[in-house]
Amino acid sequence: MFPANILRGFSLEIIAKDIDRLEDVAPLLARGTQISITSLGNEDAGQRVRAARRIRDLGFVAVPHIAARRVTSEAELAGIIDAFGQAGVDSCLVIAGDLPRAVGPYDDALAIIQSGLLEEAGFRRVAVSGYPEGHPHISDPVLMRSLRDKLDALGRAGIEPVVMTQFGFSADPILAWVARLRRDGFAEKIRIGVPGPASLRTLLRFAAQCGVGASTKVIGKYGLATTQLLKTAGPDVLVQDLSNGLERAHERDVAIHFFPFGGLAKTLEWIESARAAYG
Numbered sequence: 635m636f637p638a639n640i641l642r643g644f645s646l647e648i649i650a651k652d653i654d655r656l657e658d659v660a661p662l663l664a665r666g667t668q669i670s671i672t673s674l675g676n677e678d679a680g681q682r683v684r685a686a687r688r689i690r691d692l693g694f695v696a697v698p699h700i701a702a703r704r705v706t707s708e709a710e711l712a713g714i715i716d717a718f719g720q721a722g723v724d725s726c727l728v729i730a731g732d733l734p735r736a737v738g739p740y741d742d743a744l745a746i747i748q749s750g751l752l753e754e755a756g757f758r759r760v761a762v763s764g765y766p767e768g769h770p771h772i773s774d775p776v777l778m779r780s781l782r783d784k785l786d787a788l789g790r791a792g793i794e795p796v797v798m799t800q801f802g803f804s805a806d807p808i809l810a811w812v813a814r815l816r817r818d819g820f821a822e823k824i825r826i827g828v829p830g831p832a833s834l835r836t837l838l839r840f841a842a843q844c845g846v847g848a849s850t851k852v853i854g855k856y857g858l859a860t861t862q863l864l865k866t867a868g869p870d871v872l873v874q875d876l877s878n879g880l881e882r883a884h885e886r887d888v889a890i891h892f893f894p895f896g897g898l899a900k901t902l903e904w905i906e907s908a909r910a911a912y913g
């Protein structure tokens with residue numbers, strides 16, 4: 635049984651070119667839904683700023699990604715933050731960015747936060763990353779240390795922090811990671827990355843692209859493969875197990891962040907059916 639709350643307050647992620655699809659599904663989304671805008675590195679800043687403005691005009695909250703290692707200078711960072719500010723954005727996710735080395739002065743997400751430019755621009759909410767199953771190139775102690783440093787820096791700047799996790803397919807490591815954070819005194823809101831319904835092939839492709847461990851076997855367990863023929867699966871089992879585990883842990887500050895790898899419409903259909911089935 636999904637208690638309604640695990641599906642309440644969910645957030646979504648799109649790429650800037652998906653903005654027309656978001657307009658199609660907008661009637662199904664609650665006002666104020668947080669919509670992240672992935673930083674792919676192959677699109678121009680203007681496209682992402684325009685997407686952010688349309689997200690706001692649709693009544694949602696745009697949360698663009700700022701990838702530290704792709705920013706060439708402090709002037710460019712100031713320009714990016716100002717352009718999003720002009721589009722009514724007051725939230726963002728700050729990540730290092732997948733480049734092996736920074737092209738400019740910012741090696742990691744902390745450096746962006748410590749620039750003070752988000753605070754000066756009046757950003758109210760900043761998300762940072764979390765890795766329930768670790769990171770292929772970053773050790774666990776470094777991940778936990780940098781998470782602590784980022785959250786402390788946001789606290790000092792008076793900015794509301796959110797931890798948004800890398801997506802995964804199994805609930806157990808995610809639940810164990812949430813319990814560990816809470817034991818270690820991290821009280822911040824957490825948004826758990828969940829892949830929306832997609833073909834097994836698509837899910838494997840994105841997992842490989844994003845450095846997420848996955849196999850047909852693992853993905854097969856994440857969801858009820860809706861049809862063996864199409865080999866598509868939705869996150870039924872993952873969300874059910876997360877819901878049960880979070881209920882048992884009396885967790886109230888955890889929500890779901892959907893990655894619609896199979897398309898926005900499919901993800902919204904899945905959410906509607908899950909809500910109808912589980913109240």
Ligand SMILES: NC(=O)C1=CN([C@@H]2O[C@H](COP(=O)(O)OP(=O)(O)OC[C@H]3O[C@@H](n4cnc5c(N)ncnc54)[C@H](O)[C@@H]3O)[C@@H](O)[C@H]2O)C=CC1
Pocket residue numbers: 672673699701702728729730731732733734741742743744763764769771772776777780781800
């Ligand atoms: N675009 C997205 O939605 C997401 C991207 N990522 C990727 O995960 C990686 C880590 O980003 P954050 O969690 O923001 O880390 P971070 O910026 O908080 O850095 C944490 C520590 O790891 C080091 N580090 C960062 N990226 C690294 C890399 N690719 N290889 C080796 N060391 C690295 C940093 O120097 C720092 O010491 C980045 O490659 C980022 O692009 C992670 C989640 C989501």
Ligand SMILES: Nc1nc(=O)c2c([nH]1)NC[C@@H]1CN(c3ccc(C(=O)N[C@@H](CCC(=O)O)C(=O)O)cc3)CN21
Pocket residue numbers: 647649651672673674676732800801843844845893
């Ligand atoms: N390490 C890491 N790097 C990332 O870039 C990353 C993560 N993790 N975690 C999840 C998010 C989600 N990401 C993505 C990346 C691509 C699409 C996507 O829709 N790509 C389309 C079109 C690409 C294009 O037009 O260039 C595709 O079909 O690949 C979606 C989410 C990137 N993200």
